[in-house]
Amino acid sequence: MKIIAFHSYKGGTGKTHLSANLATVLAQKGFKTALLDLDFRGPNLQTLCGIDANITINDLLFDPDLTGEDILVSFESQYKIPLFAAFASTDFRKMGDIVRADKKQRQRSLKRILRLRDELSDSGFDYTIIDTSPGVQMESIDGLVISDATCLVLKADDFDISGTKSMVTQLYSLLDSINYVVLNRVVAETCPPEHGVWSKSDIELVNQFEKTITEEMRMRVLTSIPCFCEVAREGSRSVFSLDHPDHPFSHHIKELATRILEGF
Numbered sequence: 001m002k003i004i005a006f007h008s009y010k011g012g013t014g015k016t017h018l019s020a021n022l023a024t025v026l027a028q029k030g031f032k033t034a035l036l037d038l039d040f041r042g043p044n045l046q047t048l049c050g051i052d053a054n055i056t057i058n059d060l061l062f063d064p065d066l067t068g069e070d071i072l073v074s075f076e077s078q079y080k081i082p083l084f085a086a087f088a089s090t091d092f093r094k095m096g097d098i099v100r101a102d103k104k105q106r107q108r109s110l111k112r113i114l115r116l117r118d119e120l121s122d123s124g125f126d127y128t129i130i131d132t133s134p135g136v137q138m139e140s141i142d143g144l145v146i147s148d149a150t151c152l153v154l155k156a157d158d159f160d161i162s163g164t165k166s167m168v169t170q171l172y173s174l175l176d177s178i179n180y181v182v183l184n185r186v187v188a189e190t191c192p193p194e195h196g197v198w199s200k201s202d203i204e205l206v207n208q209f210e211k212t213i214t215e216e217m218r219m220r221v222l223t224s225i226p227c228f229c230e231v232a233r234e235g236s237r238s239v240f241s242l243d244h245p246d247h248p249f250s251h252h253i254k255e256l257a258t259r260i261l262e263g264f
């Protein structure tokens, strides 16, 4: 099993959307895929998947008797693809428990995340996709530590870039994973691009930007996804590429999947 985490320095770059859409595309390719919400501070995946989960990853971190089977929700019958998800709790009390966890509990949490990884692997999962909190929260780092590949999601703005650069130097250099960059919500001169395709001058602009990122961060840019109004409008209510498989955003997700698979 391979694990891919989506992370970012700043919030709102598109981690949740990209992780849910990528997990869906991988499951559509026939891979048994688990989507894990490790964004305990601002969980969104329950809303995105239209789920009200009874037992969450938060419970698993605090209750030694719970296993992966207790928390995984199957989408197999709904979407006819081998997609499963485990969610972070939206209960403020449980969110607070995570934030206030002492060192001992943080160690227990990491052990239980590692045990969950082993359970998923033993249950025949091909891929696990992890959505994390932005910045350097402990729980996000747990997600990064167990990952084989990390996709650092950036919006192309200066705040995002300068913060991300320090995070890459100080944190990513310690990780034993393949680290990629995904540019998302990219605003070029023509926005949104006509029929989802950049114009020639915009391609040059985006290429130049990708080159700067590659040179400055020494990480490969897997894809640059434009800012699409339809995604901003509809994307938070459902997994966009399931409802709009032919939309250019969905093609970008398929391209992202191909490049990630090629990297292993």
Ligand SMILES: Nc1ncnc2c1ncn2[C@@H]1O[C@H](COP(=O)(O)OP(=O)(O)OP(=O)(O)O)[C@@H](O)[C@H]1O
Pocket (backbone or CB within 6 Å): 008, 010, 011, 012, 013, 014, 015, 016, 017, 018, 039, 042, 044, 132, 133, 134, 184, 185, 186, 225, 226, 227, 228, 229, 231, 232, 233, 235, 236, 249
């Ligand atoms: N390519 C895109 N084009 C337009 N809007 C997008 C795109 N990708 C994501 N969005 C929008 O950006 C917003 C933030 O996306 P999302 O919640 O996935 O980000 P996030 O990184 O998970 O945020 P947080 O750090 O708060 O968890 C959402 O409103 C979403 O619809």
Ligand SMILES: [Mg+2]
Pocket (backbone or CB within 6 Å): 015, 016, 017, 039, 042, 044, 131, 132
């Ligand atoms: Mg999110």
